[in-house]
Amino acid sequence: MLRVGLLGAGRIGQVHAVNIAGHMGSELVAVSDVNMDAATALATKFGAKACSSEEILADDSIDAVLVATSTDTHSDFIEAATAAGKAVLCEKPVDLSLARAKACLEKSAATGKPVMIGFNRRFDPNFASVKSASLAGEIGKSELLSITSFDPAPPPVSYIKVSGGLFRDMMIHDFDMANFLMGDLPKTVRAVGSSIVDPAIGEAGDVDTAVVTLTYADGRIAVIKNSRRAVYGYDQRVELLGSDGLLSAANMLENTVSKSTVAGVTSAKPTYFFLERYMPAYAAEWDAFVTALAEGKPMPVTLEDGIAALAMAEAATESAKTGAAVEVAL
Amino acid sequence: MLRVGLLGAGRIGQVHAVNIAGHMGSELVAVSDVNMDAATALATKFGAKACSSEEILADDSIDAVLVATSTDTHSDFIEAATAAGKAVLCEKPVDLSLARAKACLEKSAATGKPVMIGFNRRFDPNFASVKSASLAGEIGKSELLSITSFDPAPPPVSYIKVSGGLFRDMMIHDFDMANFLMGDLPKTVRAVGSSIVDPAIGEAGDVDTAVVTLTYADGRIAVIKNSRRAVYGYDQRVELLGSDGLLSAANMLENTVSKSTVAGVTSAKPTYFFLERYMPAYAAEWDAFVTALAEGKPMPVTLEDGIAALAMAEAATESAKTGAAVEVAL
Amino acid sequence: MLRVGLLGAGRIGQVHAVNIAGHMGSELVAVSDVNMDAATALATKFGAKACSSEEILADDSIDAVLVATSTDTHSDFIEAATAAGKAVLCEKPVDLSLARAKACLEKSAATGKPVMIGFNRRFDPNFASVKSASLAGEIGKSELLSITSFDPAPPPVSYIKVSGGLFRDMMIHDFDMANFLMGDLPKTVRAVGSSIVDPAIGEAGDVDTAVVTLTYADGRIAVIKNSRRAVYGYDQRVELLGSDGLLSAANMLENTVSKSTVAGVTSAKPTYFFLERYMPAYAAEWDAFVTALAEGKPMPVTLEDGIAALAMAEAATESAKTGAAVEVAL
Amino acid sequence: MLRVGLLGAGRIGQVHAVNIAGHMGSELVAVSDVNMDAATALATKFGAKACSSEEILADDSIDAVLVATSTDTHSDFIEAATAAGKAVLCEKPVDLSLARAKACLEKSAATGKPVMIGFNRRFDPNFASVKSASLAGEIGKSELLSITSFDPAPPPVSYIKVSGGLFRDMMIHDFDMANFLMGDLPKTVRAVGSSIVDPAIGEAGDVDTAVVTLTYADGRIAVIKNSRRAVYGYDQRVELLGSDGLLSAANMLENTVSKSTVAGVTSAKPTYFFLERYMPAYAAEWDAFVTALAEGKPMPVTLEDGIAALAMAEAATESAKTGAAVEVAL
Structure with a gap:
């Protein structure tokens, strides 16, 4: 125990x-x-x-x-x-x-x-299933990854100011997801960002909408889209195109009910935010930690993983400022 | 030519x-x-x-x-x-x-x-795909068929009066679909009906909502649901449960767009009525007729098929009136 | 406490x-x-x-x-x-x-x-959402209910023998669901059944596949489909057609991943059985019991509800045997 | 006439x-x-x-x-x-x-x-519906556009050599789609590309996989993903995030049938290629041309539109070569 x-x-x-x-x-x-x-x-x-x-x-x-x-x-x-x-x-x-x-x-x-970093999304059953299917070769060789990651609403500007910025605070999860699903670190990061959701976020020196392109030494490409505001809920999806097919993880919805009327067919929204969406992931994350300790196995997510994501966030922050491509330096 | x-x-x-x-x-x-x-x-x-x-x-x-x-x-x-x-x-x-x-x-x-009867739904690409998958054994031995068949709106009562009644006028398509997908005629028909959509239809001696259960000599069962009114459009679906799985044909939609807002996720309705839904089926039906003639092959849908569906409609009409099960007599 | x-x-x-x-x-x-x-x-x-x-x-x-x-x-x-x-x-x-x-x-x-009966499905978030939308008038006046309820695999024949039969053991949940969603008891029950999944179940005097039609005093109709075997998992769906639309509760799936290859698009199966599917329902059920006691409110599901479902099961058992429609007697 | x-x-x-x-x-x-x-x-x-x-x-x-x-x-x-x-x-x-x-x-x-350029995708019912919903303000102010556009299989290398390259030959459709849905030209183009699908395409001086990021004067962002190979068929989707929601156009599928077995739930692939997918779009395009002429209205797609897309393709081609952001010059 x-x-x-x-x-x-x-x-x-x-x-x-x-x-x-x-x-x-x-x-x-x-x-x-x-x-x-x-x-x-x-x-x-x-x-x-x-x-x-x-x-x-x-x-x-x-x-x-x-x-x-x-x-x-x-x-x-x-x-x-x-x-x-x-x-x-x-x-x-x-x-x-x-x-x-x-x-x-x-x-x-x-x-x-042993030290494990809590990148809980790796334990989300949907993303974990994409990873295992990719590892199992079900779509051949992976080529192009796309991550959509939108929060339901921006945090207060006071939080934004101490957050380290969107790339360190929000997209860092997606950088780790890219590392997890691609099984490698990117070579180069290109970022564009904008404070189109709320100009006050721009005045605080941050962006609220961003697209980052990652290129890998072997020619693979990944793209990450972030927005601080998706009014319909937490939008968390990935798509991985490979030589033999596409793996796609859709959102989890509040329920499975649809209503068909003259106005169209209406179904439920995505679960609202990370606590709802990733509740099973937090439990699976803890189980992975306990199990690795019990079995003397390596941590499933390491401090090095945390540092890699942070290095990508730094590169993205710089790229968004300068407009140039930035090499990832570990 | x-x-x-x-x-x-x-x-x-x-x-x-x-x-x-x-x-x-x-x-x-x-x-x-x-x-x-x-x-x-x-x-x-x-x-x-x-x-x-x-x-x-x-x-x-x-x-x-x-x-x-x-x-x-x-x-x-x-x-x-x-x-x-x-x-x-x-x-x-x-x-x-x-x-x-x-x-x-x-x-x-x-x-x-050669005489062919225009049961166009057999040529709908969705239902035809269910049939061919079932014939190919993809769900093993079929056991339980379910047909949902709702019109968008009831016809005028003047039409109802000369239509022969819901079972002969509307459900006859579904009887033929059952014969098509089950590959056999049922032994017994049980029907219940109601004029809940429009009492005037009841006053005209007909029903506008009905459920018919078909039982087969080998123990299989089929159920057909009809309504004269589904305000969201033409609802035409089948499900076939077999020993190894389920085949399910969903509606065709007006387009593939969904809109996610705070109010939920809204997508398009089913295509409005038979001309929209079965346009490809009519073309495929004609091609099947021309091809069978050109190749000297049997008609893909025969006069006997038309008579079988009619016999089932007569049995259902009687069952809905008497409340008893009625044997299908050809 | x-x-x-x-x-x-x-x-x-x-x-x-x-x-x-x-x-x-x-x-x-x-x-x-x-x-x-x-x-x-x-x-x-x-x-x-x-x-x-x-x-x-x-x-x-x-x-x-x-x-x-x-x-x-x-x-x-x-x-x-x-x-x-x-x-x-x-x-x-x-x-x-x-x-x-x-x-x-x-x-x-x-x-x-106070006595509450554990019809847990009433607390499933999907079915509960259908009920509340229906009560809120979102599809107008309800007319035709359809319940699909398939188990993944039949129980041992030894269990079948003491189970009271499919209508009392399995469909009783669906009878209660009909009572819950229709807000009324049916007048008449018509049942057909078959032991097509496993002849040994027939030899034990039971059926494994059944369709029951319920008719209501006000002209509404409900139909329930049961099978003891759906190899793809626990299939638990309802559809409620009303004068202004359709409410439809689909299955909950193991995950949201789809895989697109030359062989087609493959997605996850329904959650396997009742423990997986209704886990949130059991928690919500317990909360409803505790809350009703704390607030001195009536039980959300009563002994009378349990008796009503049982009476319908008895009627269905008789109807499946005799082939005739049976009135529900409380 | x-x-x-x-x-x-x-x-x-x-x-x-x-x-x-x-x-x-x-x-x-x-x-x-x-x-x-x-x-x-x-x-x-x-x-x-x-x-x-x-x-x-x-x-x-x-x-x-x-x-x-x-x-x-x-x-x-x-x-x-x-x-x-x-x-x-x-x-x-x-x-x-x-x-x-x-x-x-x-x-x-x-x-x-009058001269009209055949950007047929503008007339696809799905994309046209996204455009009209966006124009109608259904998702508020648009902020982030994402276009996924994959061909089923790469053309022969002999064709690649005379095609003008992926950006002029393939992505030009997506540049026009961006112009159509955003209602404006981008200021800057950033492109990354790779010949990961087929090295021979790289040897011919082209790329087969590419991601392009477009930034707009008002802070909006668009991202386009292209691959010459999606073995499951023609993958043509758009997503437009706005201040009040998301519009999403999914693929059209070969049929609406799904098959549930122990192996999962399998549904149909996207329609195979542009002739299948855009058949209705070609008819709508022709109708738009005839109607505009008959009514003396402006062409729905102009030569200027064709030039704008071409200018973006040139910018993307340059950006992919130099690694730098390139301004769109008309």
């Missing part, structure tokens, strides 16, 4: 708490949060203790920590937790700074403790 | 005229209609002559006639045309009277001339 | 245990089972006590019991639990005997304690 | 011949082709005369010509036909050389005769 400490009792921490407690191979032992009331409420519900993050890291009976705190603390907690001898599952991104993330990798790798 | 006379220049006659003239193996030579202006207009457009039906039947240069006149003349024209040595493609139904249809079969069969 | 005793620790009992323990308003206090090991395992996992059903019924600290035992014990437990002052959620069916179910209603009603 | 001469009796000329002859407002009078046998066969079938292109241009009784000859003759025929006082519908592209196309525009515009 894996004894787990949860750092962060916010919205995503609560999702993880349910999965940790509900998993047959793990137990939620302790919860910390900068807001002690939040930590206490969550801990109580699952019979865990509420305490400080320092206490969790110092508790030798705790095998693993799940880091669900604010982004600026991720690197520090990864380093501290591995130094304390714990396995770590840390929410993405590793850090907003590529240099800091690399330093974190160096330091944590030295401890030999 | 098959030289063809067309009897009937109404709406469906015009559809046939285009197919006859456009087919590489046939030529539209003459057109007749009780409304001579209609015959003239249609004939002119396609370089044919307008004349009386008697002249068409007497013209030895004409190889085949297509009967697209009113139902009460079908039997007479089939008999007269075969007696005149012509191949016949006659619109359904053969007749509203089973006895009359049987007499027509006897008389026309004696001439040895 | 509702304190709950669970009678029955089998497959469906385990599903309920998770929902009881996971619900914010309920607590799993005790578990009983004829197999004490099963009760102990389940109780331990959720911090409840394992004990006998008698102990649960005698424990005054327990507010409600969930009856998930074998069908033949349902009536007895409903009576005993209500007599012991507990609210009851009992799995369907109430009993295989209509007379016994009616006696159970009389006895338990006298206690004044 | 518009009297029409057809230049070119090849595959696409035959499609046009049927539409010209079948249209109520036009008549096919003459057919020319470098292969006189082809011209004669086609002319005979429709009661037209076979003759040289010179004779057609010299025939004052001919009101309009449809140019369906090889690309290198388009500009010359447009100039000659307008000079001869005829209206022209010319297949795309105007020319492979932007300079030549501009000269053609200048010369033909001087005659005052």
Whole structure:
């Protein structure tokens, strides 16, 4: 039984708490949060203790920590937790700074403790099915990947300002998805962006609509489309064209009902946002972490994966500014 | 080149005229209609002559006639045309009277001339694909057939009164579809009906909503649903469950566009009515007739098929009245 | 906090245990089972006590019991639990005997304690959405209901023999769905059945494929199709035609991936069976029970509902035997 | 009645011949082709005369010509036909050389005769529906356009060599579609391309897989994906994201049948290639030409439209070579 400490009792921490407690191979032992009331409420519900993050890291009976705190603390907690001898599952991104993330990798790798980065979408049953079908050769050699990734509504501009920008904050998931589905890093990144959804986002120095083209050493191409606003819900799709066919993952819908009237045929919208869409993915992600630890296998998503996505985000940010193609530098 | 006379220049006659003239193996030579202006207009457009039906039947240069006149003349024209040595493609139904249809079969069969009944739905690419997949054993042994067949709007009550009733006028197509897809005639017919769409239809002695269950000697079952009104368009679907799977033919839609908004996802309605939905089927039907004649093969749909569907309609009419199961008598 | 005793620790009992323990308003206090090991395992996992059903019924600290035992014990437990002052959620069916179910209603009603019957499908988000759209008048006046309900594979013949037959064991869910969606009981039942999937089922006196037609006093019609075998998975769909349109609930699929190759476009199958398909429905069902108790509202599904479905099953069983229409007698 | 001469009796000329002859407002009078046998066969079938292109241009009784000859003759025929006082519908592209196309525009515009370019996809019912819904404001302000356009199989390398390259030969349709749906020309073109489908195409100096990003002065973005090979058929889709929703045009399928088995659910492929997919579009295109002439309205697609698409193709060709963004210069 894996004894787990949860750092962060916010919205995503609560999702993880349910999965940790509900998993047959793990137990939620302790919860910390900068807001002690939040930590206490969550801990109580699952019979865990509420305490400080320092206490969790110092508790030798705790095998693993799940880091669900604010982004600026991720690197520090990864380093501290591995130094304390714990396995770590840390929410993405590793850090907003590529240099800091690399330093974190160096330091944590030295401890030999396993670190997994929470790119939850890899565990979405739809995207995972695309990956396994591609690996199985069902569409031959992959050639052209297309990722559509639209949020239902833009976050507040105050958030935008500290987010690191669309490429680091939002498209980073899609960069990892490209790495996951293509099984390789791109050579070059070309990005265009626009603040057409909300000029205030542009005034804050960010874009809200962007298209990024990735080219690979072997001639393959990937394209990622992001928008901060799709009023009909969370639009999360991928298409992978190969020499023998096309794999396509469509959205999950709120229900399967259609209504046919003189006005047309109306069906349900996509599930609203990431908590609804990726709820099964979070559970599968946790299971993958627990299983890899139990079996002594490599982490299914590594710190290196987190760094690769971050490097692509940096390249895209630069490309969108300069208009030029940018090589991905790791 | 098959030289063809067309009897009937109404709406469906015009559809046939285009197919006859456009087919590489046939030529539209003459057109007749009780409304001579209609015959003239249609004939002119396609370089044919307008004349009386008697002249068409007497013209030895004409190889085949297509009967697209009113139902009460079908039997007479089939008999007269075969007696005149012509191949016949006659619109359904053969007749509203089973006895009359049987007499027509006897008389026309004696001439040895081929007669095809226009059950156009057999040539719909979707239903034809269900049939060929079923014949190819793709779902194993068929067990349970379900036919959904709704018109967009009821005809005028004046038409209802002379139509022979829903089972002879509307469901007769579905009876033939059952015979086509099941490859056998049912043993027993059970029908329930209601005039829930329009009480005036009930007052005219007919039903506008009906469900018929067919049972077969080998234990298979089929169910047919009819409604005179589906406000969203012509709803024409079949499902065939077999030991190894399910074949399902969905509606054809006006276009492939969907619109996703906060109100849901809206897509196009089914094509509005039979002329839109079955336009390709009419062309394929004509091609099947011309090809069978050219190759000396049996008619793809026979007078016997028309009589079988009519016998089922009679049984259903009786069952809906008495509430009892009725054996199909040929 | 509702304190709950669970009678029955089998497959469906385990599903309920998770929902009881996971619900914010309920607590799993005790578990009983004829197999004490099963009760102990389940109780331990959720911090409840394992004990006998008698102990649960005698424990005054327990507010409600969930009856998930074998069908033949349902009536007895409903009576005993209500007599012991507990609210009851009992799995369907109430009993295989209509007379016994009616006696159970009389006895338990006298206690004044609330009893809910577990027709879980009413809480499926898809069917619930059809119901609410229909109630909201989105398709006008309902006219014709069609229910498709196929199991993936037939149960063992040994089970068939004690099941009460397809109409009581399997179609009873669909009878309740008809009652739910039509908001009324049918007047007449017509059933045809066949043992075409497996002759051994016929030899055991049951059918494996059946079509039932229901007619209503106001002229509406419903048709239910059942098969014990749909090799592609659990096929659970409804269609409701109304004066202003059609509501249609399709299957839930294993994932949203499609693969396009020279062989066609392949997508995922329906979720395999009831545990997969109705997992969200079981949670919603439990929530509805807890909420109704907390708010002092009527049970969302009553013992009377269970008896109505059973009466329809008896009528269908008779109709399939005699071939005649049978009036529904409550 | 518009009297029409057809230049070119090849595959696409035959499609046009049927539409010209079948249209109520036009008549096919003459057919020319470098292969006189082809011209004669086609002319005979429709009661037209076979003759040289010179004779057609010299025939004052001919009101309009449809140019369906090889690309290198388009500009010359447009100039000659307008000079001869005829209206022209010319297949795309105007020319492979932007300079030549501009000269053609200048010369033909001087005659005052109407010239329409055959961007048939604008008349596809699906894309036309996206356009009209967008114009009607159904998704608010458009922001991000995505065009997927894959051919089923690459043409022979011999054709590639004289085609002008993927951007001029294949993507030119998609450039026009972008212009059509966005209602504006892009400011900048960024292209990446690869010969991953067939290295021989790369050796011939062309690409077979490409992604082009278009940016607009008002901040909108469009992305076009091309592949010369989608083994499952002609993949022709568009998606337009706007402030109030998404419009999406899916492929047209060979039929509506799906088959559910243990192996999954299989449905039909997209219609195979442009003749199948765009057959209705060609008829609608011809109707638009005839109607505009009859009503004295502007051509629905102009020579300027042809030049705009060509200018984008030139920019894309350059961008794919240099790796830099290229401004669109008209």
